[in-house]
Amino acid sequence: MPRPKAPCGTYSAYKRHLRDGSPVDAACAAARDERTQTVAAERSAKKFATPVLTLVPADPVADEKRMQRAEVLREGLEVVRAAIAVVKESEPARLAPLLKEQREIARELGEIDAAEGAKSESLGEQLARARAARQAGA
Structure with a gap:
């Protein structure tokens, strides 16, 4: 039994629209935009949150x-x-x-x-x- 399709308004549904070649509706486009912003914010936070090395003042x-x-x-x-x-x-x-x-x-x-x-x-x-x-x- 196949899994049910993700409802429109989710990122999975957006990807399904692209795969199937069907037009992307406004709800799926909004889900894509939200996902893009979330991923970018996570990458930015990860990149700048913890320094790789901390400089120690010279003695x-x-x-x-x-x-x-x-x-x-x-x-x-x-x-x-x-x-x-x-x-x-x-x-x-x-x-x-x-x-x-x-x-x-x-x-x-x-x-x-x-x-x-x-x-x-x-x-x-x-x-x-x-x-x-x-x-x-x-």
Whole structure:
């Protein structure tokens, strides 16, 4: 048994008129206008109601300190993670660039940490490790 047709004066009836190629009556045109205004208002409210990111005022004391690259990246990673948390709920379509940025920052941090790990080992420690490896292999 088919569903009953929507009565004129509703958006569904307006769409039916378009599908069937029948003339749109005044009640259905008014329903279309009302629906268009409602959807536009919802989009506008959603777009402007919650900010994606809020700006934090700069701390003059922290700005005076010179930050190393790793510190800048870690701070950027925190900002990106906060943005991901907000965007995930409100605008999932904008999530991909943030995830890409997060991966890039994590990769750079990994490179810096690996380079610092190699630098922290003294020359004597490097030689001792190389000798031990040679002796173990011989």
